[in-house]
Amino acid sequence: MNIITIKNIFSRLFATHILISLCMLLMLGLAxxxxxxxxxxxxxxxxxxxxxxxxxxxSTELNLLEEKLLFPSSTQISIFFSLEGNTSFQPDAIKVDLDSKNVAHHIYxxxxxxxxxxxxVQHIYTGNIRTGEHSLQVSVIGKDGGSKKTDIASHSITKGVGPQFVEIRLTGAGVKFRNW
Amino acid sequence: MLNSEIGEIVLRHTLITILTLFFTCNVMSAAAGSIVKDSVQAGGELKDLYFGEALFHASQKRYFDAISRLDTELAQYYGLDEPSLNSLYYHIDNAEFSVGDFELYYRMHNRAGRAIKAVIEGNVEEKVRNEAIYRLAKIYYQKQQPLNALNTIEKLNGEVPEKLRYEEPFLRAQIYIATGKFSNAIKLLKGIEGADGFKAYAGYNLGVALFQNGNEEEGIAQLNKVGLITSGDDRVLAMRDKANLVLGFRLLEAEKPSLAKQYLQRVRLKGPFSSKALLGSGWAAAATGSYDRALVPWTMLATRNITNRSVQEVLLGVPYAYGKLKIYGKAAILYGQALETYSKEIERLDASVTSIRQGKFLEAVIREELKKDTNWLINLRNLPDTPETHYLAEMMASHDFQESLKNYFDLSELQKRLDHWGNYLSAYDEIIKIRAAYYEPLLPVIGTQFRALDSKMKLRTEQRDKLDKRLKKMLVSPRPDFLTTVDERIVLQQIDQIKNKLEKQGLLDVRALHRITRLKGVITWNVNTQYHDRFTKAVEHLRELDEHIDKLNENYRSFVRTRQAATQSYRGYDKQIQRLRIKIRSAVGKVKVLMARQGNLIEVMAVNELENRRRRLEEYQVKARFAMAESYDRATKKQQEQQIRVEREKKKKADQEQNKENNEK
Structure with a gap:
């Protein structure tokens, strides 16, 4: 839409001889x-x-190279963190221990x-472990309905030949695990 | 509150609102097209953790990470022999669409367009297809290709996702306006004008479409309606102000100043358009000859931040009004003050241009702490040696500048990533070297031992297989002799030896032969009568053996895997790493060049803007000088006239007194 500008109104109200000098100035500027x-x-x-x-x-090539070089499927373990839909438990921080060693912690x-x-889904940790039994301990600090809440849960993993994926799911009832 | 404080608030507010309004379109499209939130819901439960990870990044607007994650997953997925066994299989349509979506947010319109086209042409649900069409049309519209946008949106057919219920006709109407199909746009906008969240936007666009279609009166009525909307939303209020402002100036142009005034007065004093409205209000009053009334808004405006265009203009308006009111002295003084202000501002502009040319503007805009703050543009001016951003606010809100600035941010991010990756590759090289140094001397020895064990294993496995075959045959044709124990075989051998010995010695008589046969018979008897038990035991033993063999095979496979993993942990990476190193080096070079070019473009845009403002100020200076001289002339003339009048009065009085005296004499 064409809107009239104040410049137009002003020009109408001012003497025309000023415009000539202005045009010259403008041309100089434009040059x-x-x-x-x-x-x-x-x-x-x-x-x-x-x-x-x-x-x-x-980046894609690097991701694939990194996985192959640093986390081969025979030893790979990847840990993910997610929230159950509609849960009132909101995480503030998480700590993940694998075989009694702290492998990840995060403040949200x-x-x-x-x-x-x-x-x-947050990819919280990727590492290497031997095949066989392993223990996972997770502690989540957060808020539930305005009050502070901490939940600690343990889980055992049997690492096989292929890559191991574990999902830590924060639900209204606390921390749950799922092996993928 | 002081007027100048209000001015500062208005300016800050204006800046934020201009930026907000600029992004309104994008925000609305984000709400419409965002697949992030709905991806999982559409496909039900999340079945692929890495897809979830991409959504995690995208929700935080980390689109590079999101695209990179999904690209990696898709590359792996399509590299599989049986992709249907992969967990991404359940989200594959969403994943493909999401890549396009994320690319769009990452401003990779070309690739996003291709990805979305692929979805449109693919075998997808009608709703997904229609959403893709909408997204593609939006891309074309944003890229200022309205005809392509029109061709695309017209392919939309059937059910549209609920979330696009109003977004789709709104976009379609925008496209119609851009392609000159105003009556079609009017029809659509009338349909969504009352929808929640669209009242102001659709209503305003409807007004514009009506004007452009030649329906002047309807257009005025429509903008008048938008100009009366009540809302608590700042963006809606800004649209309301905009409608009133546009209407006011349109009526001013149509030489209906009295009507124009009522709309201009509706504009909020603290809104983003208030300065323009105050200026217009003054002109509306001036146009009716009420210069004293014009001075009310203009004087208020004159105390606001001087960098504002309207404020700079009104510095000439106020003395102009005084001049018209024949207060030439005051007008001349105010023109003089305006001249002084313009000179100072020109100096500031020059300093800002110098600062930009020294690269300080670009240095400042990519500072991390600024990016985290939504008021970064305002805070920018608090940094040392940065240009006066008040002058750049409008330009910074323009589409071209925003896109250029975002590109510059993105390039700076890419540069950081590429630098990191270069270091990663050096670390990978070192890892490979260490692994090679460890495994190279070990593997040949292990290999020799392994081969020896391997041949033994093969032998034993063959033996086991023979036994298995024999037992299976014995199920059909029983062979008790195969089930004699070692002791029994030894005893039978010994009996045969005794028999041969006796025979050689000539002592094998009937009695001895009978005894030998009886002894052999005992064993045969035992073997035959215990045949089933022995057979069962033999099968059981074979099963036990199988368990050991299974374990052996598992160990064997594990060893093979470990040996393979050891080999793969350091062999075969050289070419790949070398290739990546070359690619990274080439990308670093390109990014550097592009950053320089993009940076230069931004600087040129900023400098051009400042120079435009400078030229405008110079223009005002010329006007002010002429007007000041004229005012002084008039003031002097007025003063002289007054003096002459006084002298005339004096003379007249003196003459009268003289005449009186003469008469008396």
Whole structure:
């Protein structure tokens, strides 16, 4: 929509001879200004998109390499943390012990809790263990209906030949585990 | 509260609202198209933890991590012989769509467009397909390709997801407006005008469409309606102000200043459009010749932050009004003050341009602590040697600048990642070296021992297989002789030896032969009568043997796996790491160049904006100088006229007195 500007009104009200000198000034100014065209912006944006694609490709390759090199499937254990839908237990912090050794601890930001509530799953730990029996102990500190709550739970894992995935799920009834 | 304080609040508010309004469109599209929240709900229970991890990143707007995670999962998924056995199989449609969605948020429109097109062309549910069409049309619209957007949105057919109930017609109407199909847009906008969350936006757009369609009166009525909306939402109130402002200026342009005034006065004093409204209000009064009334809003406006365009303009407006009221002296003084203010502002602008050209603006905008604060743009000016951001506020809210700035942020993030990755590769090289140094001397020895054990194992396994075959045959044709014990076989051998010996010695008579046969018969008897027990035991022993063999085989496989894992832990990575190193190095170079170009573009945009403002101020300076001179002339002239009048009066009085005296004489 064309909106009249004050400049237009002002110009009408002021003497016309001023405009001539203004135009000259304006032209002088324009001669010095470096122009930024839409094409320039678009062209650069496309190049940025291309480099993003390249870097994402590198990231994918690195993820695969890292998994193969650092966490081969025969020894890999990955631990995830999630919230049960509609649970009133909101985590503030979590501590994960594997075979009585602390392997992960995390303090949650508001954004992270919100992401967990939207069905996001946090990948909290990846490591290597031998095949056989292992113990997992998890302690979660948080709030439930405004009051502080701490829940500690243990779980045993039998590591087989393939990669082992364990989901720690925070529910209204406390911490639950699921082997994947 | 002091007027200047109000001015500062208004400015801060304006800045935030301009940015908020700029993002309104995106926010609304985010609410409409966001798959993050609904991905799992749509597909039921979460079946793939890594898909959940991607959602976790995306919900926190960490789109690079989200895309990277999903790309990795998809690469693994499509590399499988039987993908249907993979847990991602249950979310594959959502995963494909989500990648496109995340790419869109990461402003990779080209790739997102391709991903979404793939979903549209794929075998997906009608709702998913329609959502994809909506998303693609939105991409085209945002990329200022309205015809492509129109062609895409018209492919939409059938059921639309509930969350797009109003979003879809709103987008469609926007596309129609952009392509000049105003009557179609009007029809759609009338349908959603009353919907929650759309009242102000749809209503305002409807007003615009009506004006553009030539329905002037209806347009005025529509904007008037939007201008009266009540709400607690700042964004809606800002839209209300905008409607009133647009209407006011449209009527001013149509030379209906009295009507215009009533709309301009509706604009909130603390809103983002208040300065413009105050300026317009003054002009509406001035246009009717009420310069004294014009001075009320203008004087209020003149005390606000000087960087505001309207405030800079009103510095000329106030003395202009005084001039019209024939208070030339005051007008001349105010023009002089305006000149001084403009000079100071020009100096500030020059300093800001210098600061930008020295790269301080870019250094400041990528500071982490600024990015975490939503008021970062306002806080930017508190940093040392940074440019005056008040002047850049409007430009910074523009689409082109925002996109350029985001690209610059993204490039800076990519640079950090690439630097980290370069270090990772060096660490990987070291790990591989250490592993090789450990395993290389061990593996040949272990290999030799393993081969010896392997041949023994093969032998024993063959023996076991023979026994198994024999036992199976004995089920069909019993062979008791196969079930004699070792002792019995020895005894039978001994009996045969005795028999041969006696025969050689010629002592094998009937009695001895009978005894030998009887002894052999005892064993045969035992073997035959105990055949079933012995057979069962033999089978049981074979099962026991199988258990040991199973364990042996498991150990064997475990050993093979471990040996393979040991080999794979350091062999075969060289080429891959080398390739990645080259790719990273090349990407680092490209990012560096692009950052420089993007940074330069941002600086040029900022400098251009400041220079535009500078030119405007110079323009005002010229006007102020002429007007000041004119005012002084008029003031002097007025003063002279007054003086002449006084002198004339004096002379007249003196003449009268003289005449009086003369008459008396």
């Amino acid at each position: 010095n200004a470096e122009l930024v065209t839409k094409e320039q912006i678009k062209g650069l944006d496309e190049q940025v998109q291309d480099i993003k694609k390249d870097v994402l490709g590198i 930001t508001f954004k992270e809790v919100s992401a967990l509530q939207k069905h996001g």
